Amino acid sequence: MTETVTTELRGHVLLIGLNRPAKLNAFDVAMLEELSAAYGRLESDEDAWVGVLFAHGDHFTAGLDLANVAAKLAGEGTLYREDQVDPWGVQARHRTKPLVAAAHGRCLTLGIELLLAADIRIAAEDTRFAQLEVQRGIYPFGGATIRFPRTAGWGDAMRWMLTGDEFDAAEAHRMGLVQEVVPPGWQVDRAVELATRIAERSAPIGVRATLASARRAVLEGERAAAGELVGDVVSLFSTEDAQEGVKSFVERRSARFVNK
Numbered sequence: 001m002t003e004t005v006t007t008e009l010r011g012h013v014l015l016i017g018l019n020r021p022a023k024l025n026a027f028d029v030a031m032l033e034e035l036s037a038a039y040g041r042l043e044s045d046e047d048a049w050v051g052v053l054f055a056h057g058d059h060f061t062a063g064l065d066l067a068n069v070a071a072k073l074a075g076e077g078t079l080y081r082e083d084q085v086d087p088w089g090v091q092a093r094h095r096t097k098p099l100v101a102a103a104h105g106r107c108l109t110l111g112i113e114l115l116l117a118a119d120i121r122i123a124a125e126d127t128r129f130a131q132l133e134v135q136r137g138i139y140p141f142g143g144a145t146i147r148f149p150r151t152a153g154w155g156d157a158m159r160w161m162l163t164g165d166e167f168d169a170a171e172a173h174r175m176g177l178v179q180e181v182v183p184p185g186w187q188v189d190r191a192v193e194l195a196t197r198i199a200e201r202s203a204p205i206g207v208r209a210t211l212a213s214a215r216r217a218v219l220e221g222e223r224a225a226a227g228e229l230v231g232d233v234v235s236l237f238s239t240e241d242a243q244e245g246v247k248s249f250v251e252r253r254s255a256r257f258v259n260k
Contacts (some may be wrong), residue, residue: 026061049198050198099117113143113147
């Protein structure tokens with residue numbers, strides 16, 4: 001059987017590829033499980049410091065294969081167990097390492113929510129987006145109702161979520177849904193370039209601590225995040241990478257981090 005999600009480690013960057021192109025990369029139950037496993041590898045592999053999510057074929061994803069997944073949702077009420085990594089970060093364990101996402105072609109429903117759950121988003125100029133769950137009698141349950149208003153502002157988020165209308169990469173960029181728009185075919189290269197820059201220039205422990213602090217501020221509030229700042233930094237200064245960072249600063253050279 002063909003893998004519906006591929007993984008490839010390049011240096012310290014783990015490439016995660018949606019690979020069901022004949023179905024426009026729509027997610028069936030097997031593909032959901034494989035994507036969770038790929039995110040799990042990003043979490044557990046000590047050599048994987050940054051992830052890149054992209055798609056094989058002509059489209060990022062057409063969203064959820066409702067005919068295949070509806071029975072599981074109706075019967076279990078969830079897509080992931082608590083011990084699995086939830087790529088959307090809403091039902092189960094969330095990843096702690098940074099992720100850059102690259103979209104192209106059609107990016108519908110759960111595809112937009114995968115982007116919103118990522119840390120940096122790149123889109124090809126030909127990307128077409130639609131959060132069209134309301135047109136199917138349901139609503140976005142992969143985090144869009146939570147993250148889209150926070151990212152784009154209430155009015156813009158409601159404009160697209162309540163109508164299910166299609167919008168383009170320029171509009172996605174204007175709203176902050178994506179950080180960069182690139183020519184078609186360049187989106188993965190740009191995502192890998194940014195991920196490699198993070199992996200090569202930044203201490204992995206410091207990067208994860210930065211993500212955790214920012215996420216705490218969003219989920220628990222600024223006061224909760226502020227209360228952890230000094231303690232976090234004290235702990236970081238005891239790591240080998242922080243000591244290497246100070247040493248490289250004094251010696252005016254690039255740091256050589258080891259993720260310890």
